[in-house]
Amino acid sequence: MDKLLQRINELARKSKTEIGLTAEEKAEQKDLRQQYIQNFRGTFNEILLNSTVYDPEGTDVTPEKLKKVQRQANLEKAQEILASRNITFLEDGTIARKED
Numbered sequence: 489m490d491k492l493l494q495r496i497n498e499l500a501r502k503s504k505t506e507i508g509l510t511a512e513e514k515a516e517q518k519d520l521r522q523q524y525i526q527n528f529r530g531t532f533n534e535i536l537l538n539s540t541v542y543d544p545e546g547t548d549v550t551p552e553k554l555k556k557v558q559r560q561a562n563l564e565k566a567q568e569i570l571a572s573r574n575i576t577f578l579e580d581g582t583i584a585r586k587e588d
């Protein structure tokens with residue numbers, strides 16, 4: 489991420505000079521900015537998925553919408569872990585080991 493940001497800044501500085509950027513460098517700058525935004529959003533989403541909001545009295549006031557997304561993300565992670573161990577959820581809510 490540091491190298492990405494460093495290159496973005498190099499191109500930004502060069503774009504402000506008399507020389508400016510070549511068409512190739514402009515395309516590179518656009519791609520690098522998109523990568524940076526994707527990385528930032530991914531990191532921000534991870535932070536939100538692992539956050540709980542409390543009021544001054546210590547009561548959990550995390551929005552229900554966020555709690556729902558967190559539960560879904562945790563369920564997906566659990567399913568991935570179980571699938572890697574050949575275990576699956578059945579429709580009745582129980583789990584079973586898959587036979588090879």
